[in-house]
Amino acid sequence: MNQELVELQRGSSTGVIILDCMYQDLGQTAYMDASIEDTYLFRYGNPIFKSKLEQLSSNGKTTYFVIRRIDALITVQQEKYIGLIKDREFMGYSIPSNVIIVFTVASKESLKNIAPNLYQLCVVAF
Numbered sequence: 001m002n003q004e005l006v007e008l009q010r011g012s013s014t015g016v017i018i019l020d021c022m023y024q025d026l027g028q029t030a031y032m033d034a035s036i037e038d039t040y041l042f043r044y045g046n047p048i049f050k051s052k053l054e055q056l057s058s059n060g061k062t063t064y065f066v067i068r069r070i071d072a073l074i075t076v077q078q079e080k081y082i083g084l085i086k087d088r089e090f091m092g093y094s095i096p097s098n099v100i101i102v103f104t105v106a107s108k109e110s111l112k113n114i115a116p117n118l119y120q121l122c123v124v125a126f
Contacts, residue, residue: 001018001019001022001025001125001126002125002126003125005123005125006018006026006100006102006125007062007100009100009101009123010062010097010098010100011097011098013085013086013087013088013121014085014121014122014123015084015085015101015102015103015118015121015122015123016100016101016102016103016122016123016124016125017070017102017103017104017105017111017114017119017122017123017124017125017126018102018103018104018105018124018125018126019104019105019106019107019108019126020068020069020104020105020106022104022126023064023066023068023102023104026064026066026102027061027062027063027064028056028057028061028062028063028064029056029063029064029065029066030049030052030053030056030063030064030065030066031064031065031066031067031068032048032049032066032067032068033067033068033069034067034068034069034070034072034073034077034078034081034103035069035072035073035077036048038080046091046092046093047090047091047093049065050093053065053095053096053099054096057096057098057099060098061098062098062099062100063096063098063099063100064099064100064102065095065099065100065101065102066102066103066104067081067101067102067103067104068103068104069104069105069106070103070104070105070114070118071105071106071110071111071113071114072106072113075115075116078114078115078118079115079117079118081103081118082117082118082121084101085101085118085121085122086121088101103118103122108126111124
C-alpha cells in the first residue's frame with residue numbers, strides 16, 4: 001500500500017482504493033461492509049457509522065473510514081457511495097475533514113468491477 005498517497009487524500013473529495021487485506025494497517029479506523037443493507041445503514045435516522053466516526057475523529061488525528069469489499073456490489077449499489085466521496089456527506093451527515101474515505105477490493109483484478117462514476121473519484125493506492 002502506498003501510505004503517502006493515501007495520506008494526501010485527507011480533507012479532499014477523493015477516495016482511496018486499497019486491497020482488503022491492507023485496511024488494518026491504516027491506523028485509526030472505522031469500517032463497515034459495503035453490502036450493508038440500507039435498512040440497517042439508516043436504522044436510527046443517521047448513518048450507522050456516524051457515532052463511531054465522530055468518536056474516533058474527535059482527537060484531530062487522521063481517521064480512516066473504510067468501506068470494505070466495494071467490488072462485490074453491482075454498479076447501482078456502489079453508486080450510493082458517490083455522494084460520500086464527492087460531497088463528503090451521506091444522508092445529511094458531513095464527514096469530518098480529518099477523515100480519509102477508503103474502499104477495499106479483493107484483488108487488483110477486481111478493480112474492473114468498480115462503477116466508473118465511483119472509480120473516477122478515487123485514487124488506487126497499491
